Amino acid sequence: MSVLLILAIVIVVLLVVMLARRNGAATQQTRLEDARADAQRWYERLGGQLMNLHGEDTATRQALADAGERYNAAGGQLQQANTIRQFELARESALEGLNYVRAARVAMGIDPGPDLPPLASAAGAGRITQEREVNVQGQHYKAGPAAGPDTPYYYPGGRVQGRPVPAGWYSTPVWKTALGAGAGVLGGMLIFDALFSPGFGDMGYGDGFQDAAGDFGGDNMGDFGGGDFGGGDFGGGDFGGDFDF
Helix, strand or coil: CCCHHHHHHHHHHHHHHHHHHHHHHHHHHHHHHHHHHHHHHHHHHHHHHHHHCCCCCCCHHHHHHHHHHHHHHHHHHHHCCHHHHHHHHHHHHHHHHHHHHHHHHCCCCCCCCCCCCCHHHHCCCCCCCEEEEEEECEEEEEECCCCCCCCEEEECEEEEECCHHHHHHCCCCHHHHHHCHHHHHHHHHHHHHHHHCHHCCCCCCHCCCHHHHHHCCCHHHHHEEECCCCCCCCCCCCCCCCCCC
């Protein structure tokens, strides 16, 4: 094989490599721009919704306030994003905000608008389809599928401390309690165990909550007084046995 032929082969290989890298870079740039545009679109839609809605009742005001927090978070993420993943996170924040807006519209009795893309963070969390009331450590907690005077806090569904928390309306933002430290974490976990036990009935199990509910301890739920919550109060506050989280 002549030197010229070898040189020609090397040149061809180098050209192919350069062309592949150029095409790969172009594809990556296109994906980046698409992710940026998608996040920006949902962010702007959230901003428009917030400008046009004003709540009178506590539940609506709280949902819109939470939507505003997600709007600010998405805006900050967009300003700093320079990767596809970072734009995806900004998009998720904007979609979370739109879920709060949708909940506020339902609470106001107006059309919630078109369906939204599913939240990645809420996958498998399910939703609450019936009311539930429990007493944990002397405090009363309530959750349900609709807003009300006793359930003014909406949550779009997700995982807290690795546990699925279904979408719905709550008497207190227990997901924030569980993100605290020390006793706050323990209290939040107890509330989750009480509200979201297998005895809670239909909470959107068909949406994947039943599989995710294994994270709550599965058969360990029987440790709470043999599975009997004593009317939702853990048998009057006496756990009567060992238990694990």
